[in-house]
Amino acid sequence: MxxxxxxxxxxxxxxxxxxxxxxxxxxxxxxxxxxxxxxxxxxxxxxxxxxxxxxxxxxxxxxxxxxxxxxxxxxxxxxxxxxxxxxxxxxxxxxxxxxxxxxxxxxxxxxxxxxxxxxxxxxxxxxxxxxxxxxxxxxxxxxxxxxxxxxxxxxxxxxxxxxxxxxxxxxxxxxxxxxxxxxxxxxxxxxxxxxxxxxxxxxxxxxxxxxxxxxxxxxxLFNKISLFKIILDKKKCISCNKCVKSCKMDVNVRKSQNHSECIRCGMCISSCPTDAIKFNFGLERGNKNDNKK
Structure with a gap:
């Protein structure tokens, strides 16, 4: 996507x-x-x-x-x-x-x-x-x-x-x-x-x-393996932490885009100034640190 x-x-x-x-x-x-x-x-x-x-x-x-x-x-x-x-x-x-x-x-x-x-x-x-x-x-x-x-x-x-x-x-x-x-x-x-x-x-x-x-x-229980996920492009990320501040589910989006508490609301996507975050449906994997909080 x-x-x-x-x-x-x-x-x-x-x-x-x-x-x-x-x-x-x-x-x-x-x-x-x-x-x-x-x-x-x-x-x-x-x-x-x-x-x-x-x-x-x-x-x-x-x-x-x-x-x-x-x-x-x-x-x-x-x-x-x-x-x-x-x-x-x-x-x-x-x-x-x-x-x-x-x-x-x-x-x-x-x-x-x-x-x-x-x-x-x-x-x-x-x-x-x-x-x-x-x-x-x-x-x-x-x-x-x-x-x-x-x-x-x-x-x-x-x-x-x-x-x-x-x-x-x-x-x-x-x-x-x-x-x-x-x-x-x-x-x-x-x-x-x-x-x-x-x-x-x-x-x-x-x-x-x-x-x-x-x-x-x-x-x-399925958030980390579901086909619908959030993906972070680390090359575009400027470490401004706006995504982290915008998340009302207390998820560190930069470290764990698909944490169990993430409800895929997209607030992190809307707040990112470089479009480094996006929704994705499929087998594509995101940040390799996705399992960390």
């Missing part, structure tokens, strides 16, 4: 995020009806974090779908969802986080609220929390802890994920009195989690993506 295309993609990322969010939440009239779309497309997973219970959702969230399968009494492994996630990871890595995730867009919009911003560079250890959540709440608990019918709970969706409250519980309860009457302590707990991340998103850049999201953790 040439540098001009990379610049264009980076420039219009916000528009791509909006379009992707609309495509994964196509049935907007359902917000008024208070109904959830249950058509055939709901059997297909979307690549980003987008709650199944959202009235407008046109597809299934891969994390929720995975938990539903592994926690069922009939299946203990989901070949379709696992294969889908691996394919997306190998092709794009965390590009999904930067371009196609509705909750990522929501956090970025909150971060645009004018107030003092706080760097997360001193909180890097928290990035490992999302891998623990992926292993424990998405995989281990739904498989190992079952009820009398042999079924497990979707622990991440039920107890942690604020997206379900934002996209599902709140809009449905506004138009449906029976749902509103049924809300209880669990809703209050998850609403508190949502409020916490709304506040954190105003102060920090994408805190949920950095510290909590299991989907981002899964895609991060």
């Amino acid at each position: 040439d540098k001009l295309k990379s610049k264009i993609i980076s420039k219009y990322r916000f528009l791509i995020q909006i379009l992707a969010s609309l495509l994964t939440n196509f049935h907007l009239t359902n917000f008024i009806k208070g109904k959830i779309y249950r058509g055939n497309f709901k059997r297909i997973c979307v690549p980003g974090l987008n709650c199944y219970s959202c009235p407008a959702a046109s597809g299934a969230c891969p994390i929720g779908a995975y938990q539903a399968v592994v926690g069922s009494s009939k299946f203990k492994f989901s070949y379709y969802i696992s294969g889908f996630l691996i394919l997306i990871g190998v092709l794009f890595g965390r590009l999904i986080c930067g371009f196609l995730c509705p909750f990522g867009l929501f956090q970025e919009l909150l971060h645009k609220i004018p107030t003092k911003k706080i760097s997360t560079k001193k909180l890097k250890l928290l990035k490992y929390l999302k891998y623990i959540i992926l292993a424990v709440f998405v995989v281990i608990l739904p498989i190992t802890i079952n009820n009398d019918l042999g079924m497990g709970n979707p622990y991440f969706c039920k107890y942690i994920c604020p997206q379900g409250v934002l996209e599902g519980a709140i809009p449905l309860s506004i138009v449906d009195t029976s749902i509103r009457a049924a809300l209880g302590p669990l809703f209050n707990m998850k609403l508190t989690i949502l409020i916490i991340f709304i506040i954190l998103s105003i102060l920090f850049f994408r805190p949920f993506c950095k510290w909590i999201c299991p989907l981002g953790a899964f895609y991060a």
Whole structure:
């Protein structure tokens, strides 16, 4: 991919995020009806974090779908969802986080609220929390802890994920009195989690993506080997460090263009004065120091 295309993609990322969010939440009239779309497309997973219970959702969230399968009494492994996630990871890595995730867009919009911003560079250890959540709440608990019918709970969706409250519980309860009457302590707990991340998103850049999201953790495992990557031309690099300063995911772009925390947002590409950084899709390798932080 040439540098001009990379610049264009980076420039219009916000528009791509909006379009992707609309495509994964196509049935907007359902917000008024208070109904959830249950058509055939709901059997297909979307690549980003987008709650199944959202009235407008046109597809299934891969994390929720995975938990539903592994926690069922009939299946203990989901070949379709696992294969889908691996394919997306190998092709794009965390590009999904930067371009196609509705909750990522929501956090970025909150971060645009004018107030003092706080760097997360001193909180890097928290990035490992999302891998623990992926292993424990998405995989281990739904498989190992079952009820009398042999079924497990979707622990991440039920107890942690604020997206379900934002996209599902709140809009449905506004138009449906029976749902509103049924809300209880669990809703209050998850609403508190949502409020916490709304506040954190105003102060920090994408805190949920950095510290909590299991989907981002899964895609991060493929970042260094994915076909879509960022490449640095060291001959053009003038060591100005503008790319490093522009990265809000705390990645040293000069040393590690495809670090696990990189969401391929392209801010480094936009900030480079010599066009030394570009997107690439294929087998071409970039900086030989790519595995270092």
